[in-house]
Amino acid sequence: MTKHQQVKKNIQQWIDERQLGETDKCLPTENELCEMFHGSRMTIRKAVDELVQEGTLYRIRGKGTFVRSRNHILQSLQKLTSFSEDMKERGMVPSSKILLCERIAASKEIAEHLQIEAGEEIVLLRRIRLADNEPMAVESAYINVKLSDDAINDLTSGSLYGYMREHLHIFPKWAKQSIGICKLSEWEAQLLGNSDLQYALFTNRQTFDTNKNVVEYVEAKYRGDRYKYHTELYL
Amino acid sequence: MTKHQQVKKNIQQWIDERQLGETDKCLPTENELCEMFHGSRMTIRKAVDELVQEGTLYRIRGKGTFVRSRNHILQSLQKLTSFSEDMKERGMVPSSKILLCERIAASKEIAEHLQIEAGEEIVLLRRIRLADNEPMAVESAYINVKLSDDAINDLTSGSLYGYMREHLHIFPKWAKQSIGICKLSEWEAQLLGNSDLQYALFTNRQTFDTNKNVVEYVEAKYRGDRYKYHTELYL
């Protein structure tokens, strides 16, 4: 392992162990890091550069290098994987209503998506997603993480990632997603507030942590008459 | 402008002027680049690093630095913005059938998406997209680029980006996309080979060049019973 990789790993551990997640914290200066790791400035900068690239840190010239708040990490995942951020950008207030939240045994199909054995215990969280108190989607999250009863009783998408990071040291890093259309059952159409709806925009997502485990599998059906999915693509 | 930015720009120009797009070409060695630009190795490497990051170049230790073939650039755009790459990955053969290809005056709505004035002349390319010779989507591309008659007569999505790069020095760099569902007209359902289809997966996309001009606006309606859109998301 090269020196800048070691430095990067050390900084990352320091960030993770630090339990202060609310406000952004300042890193030691680059010269201090040079002394701490007995490395030249270019080497230390290479390590920090990568963490900046990955969004973990950010720099302000003349001031210092800072750890991005947990909040931002969460937002960037939500920005990439959900519609909530989209709603906010359109000036709507997102909320959710829990339909179901309990431990279940994984069915064969769900187990496949979570890359575990059928029958293993997981947590199912089924919610209605609303924008300005109007139903927009019905979402089922299958969570492959050992959660305490307290955590289950106080579960929102927001606090889930936070809980995983802070208590379980699990770090969601990337996701596979597909988008298509599906038929709606009459029951689902009613949940979405319009029993005439026949089709919905369907999304599913596997979220992976740094160790390539699937931490959750989420399926959602969105009202096709109200919502579109937006992305930006770079070359 | 910093030195490594100048070097990067110079290398980029050299790549663009070079008309050999078929096979990958080798760049001068890093030491030669140092002499050419009167810079130190670290500075030259910073310039090359960025081009590698952006996918323009790639390095092989012990051999040299290479320009990625145009083909790859095209693929990476298609991978991000279309379903064709997806079809290939599933072992299907993508093709397309041109329904319409002509100069038209931009309607008010299309002009808005292209960020031009209504009535300006653009090119409309309407195609059926097929996988293993089965219709999968109907796609309309509104192209905001001055194309020669020859170029219009020989237009495929593949050659469009190539033509823009090589003859017009226009470089598509990023795109905004949205995905939703839409109703299909009976005529469209027939084009897709199943007149019973009522809903389709709808996508639209604005493609921007390096100067933030919209070079094309594309709408497509995909068979919801056959296709899903796949993405991978990173934090």
Add this chain to the structure above:
DNA sequence: AAGTGGTCTAGACCACCCG
């Protein structure tokens, strides 16, 4: 004025590829 990150230099040693 002092301290921060942003950039650059001119060397050096290493691992890898090829003839």
Add this chain to the structure above:
DNA sequence: GGGTGGTCTAGACCACTTT
């Protein structure tokens, strides 16, 4: 063995922010 990219060093000057 000679050339390539991969890494690292110990300085230096600059632009910017804060005191």
